[in-house]
Amino acid sequence: MIAVVGIGVDGWDGLSPAARDEVEAAQVLMGDARQLEMVPGDHERVTWPSPMLPALPGLFEANRHRRVCVLASGDPLFHGIGSTLIRLLGADRVRIVPHPSSVSLACARLGWPVDDVEVVSTVGKPVELLHPVLHPGRRVLVLGSTPLAVADLLAARGYGDSVVTVLERLGGPGERVHDDLSYVDPLHVLAIEVVGTAVRSRVPGLPESDYEHDGQITKREVRAVTLAQLAPVPGQLLWDVGAGAGSIAIEWARVHPACRAFGIEHHPERAERIGRNARALGVPGVHVVVGKAPEALEGLERPSAVFIGGGLTVPGVVEACWEALLPGGRLVVNAVTLESEAVIAAWHPRLGGDLTRIAINRGSPVGGFTGWRPHMPVTTWAVTKETE
Known part of the structure; x- marks a missing residue:
């Protein structure tokens, strides 16, 4: 059984008792270098290789007789490594201990209902994925994109007056919420309140x-x-x-x-x-x-x-x-x-x-x-x- 523990920017201090138990019981910790530095203990630590996906089967096969805990950002099943491991190993071999996702934290800071927000992940994907969700009055959270690229796309679509908010290092001591798009921390979420009159329906039959x-x-x-x-x-x-x-x-x-x-x-x-x-x-x-x-x-x-x-x-x-x-x-x-x-x-x-x-x-x-x-x-x- 592989334990997958979600961890936030607040690191060890932000983990629940159940999450700490999984980490402390592990013989091997896997994750990226930043996550591995966040937790104490005398574990063997394995930093994800690059490229990661082709190496995963061999890593878990080499440690099949040991207790392995994987550290993941936020909720491991929200655009995270947890989903990948379930596809690879099967749900019966993976135990998930989630942490609040960046989306939950962003909505909490903004006072936005989570169930009324469009979420688009552009991690390793084109920013053009935003096009179908841009409609006047809608609220959108963007993961993994740069603010200037998003601002350019909004302007090109006629939504240049939209309000773009940057939420950095959510849940950690360096958390910031601001509207300066010129420089942002790599750990950020973009929030868009779409303003404009351009409309492009998702119903088939575009002009x-x-x-x-x-x-x-x-x-x-x-x-x-x-x-x-x-x-x-x-x-x-x-x-x-x-x-x-x-x-x-x-x-x-x-x-x-x-x-x-x-x-x-x-x-x-x-x-x-x-x-x-x-x-x-x-x-x-x-x-x-x-x-x-x-x-x-x-x-x-x-x-x-x-x-x-x-x-x-x-x-x-x-x-x-x-x-x-x-x-x-x-x-x-x-x-x-x-x-x-x-x-x-x-x-x-x-x-x-x-x-x-x-x-x-x-x-x-x-x-x-x-x-x-x-x-x-x-x-x-x-x-x-x-x-x-």
Whole structure:
């Protein structure tokens, strides 16, 4: 059994009796150098190597017959080593003794209800993850980012008047709460009270103007219908085949932080554009696969949903997507040409599903008046794979 003890900036003095008992009973202490210096005792001390994750199995195997206590920052199960060790060793081999997290301490200082705060960790991740949670009047806590990077992002989104508070070394003797963004202690949390009028909904169907594109983009009305048919579910993976600007993959990923997406695009410039769009819209984790389907699909993780927006007429694309699709998964195909509609007409009798024709007309100036301008109609085929 591995004990994982959360420890704060206040060190040994801030540990509960239960946490102290775990530390004192250990033969081996593991943690980073700062944490190991905080506790007394004549233990063998192991500082995390770099890189840490590949070394963990060997470390615990070498100490499998000894009492090991791991020191972790704050709550070990909140973006911490505790979650990693449970995945590695199993919950039955890990005992967690938590300390108040930096989020709990920050909310306590600010008087913010914890259940009404968005928390974004940018530790080792792009600051663009903030985009989806920025809405007027919301409160956000940011872990692991620099204040100036956050301030620049807020200004770029039209939220430059937001109030940014720095909370340093929470719970320790050097604790400070201030608004000077020019220099901060490495142990800090940023609190944002979002002020501004810019609004970008998380509901699918963003305006085309939110994307960088060359015209190869699913229109927002069709996109909203398509995402409803794909039915994003947290934790599931989407393949966006022939991704173009990446709008389907991006808006799938925006539904929930656990929604994952691969954008498959053979055109290198468009593939680069997908990456830029994903970062700008707050889902930098969208994985861009540069290549032509069906060859580019080989070896990819099997998806729970597949959207085919381009390359439908290429031989083998539908077969490869359907074969890879997990049982219970959804396949959605959009067609705008007679040739692509012919592919749908050939496959629909074999697999079933629903056919929908979407015709969009948008109002636009006609001289001094307003008239309707039609867009090309889109035929949508949506089918669910039977469970095995």
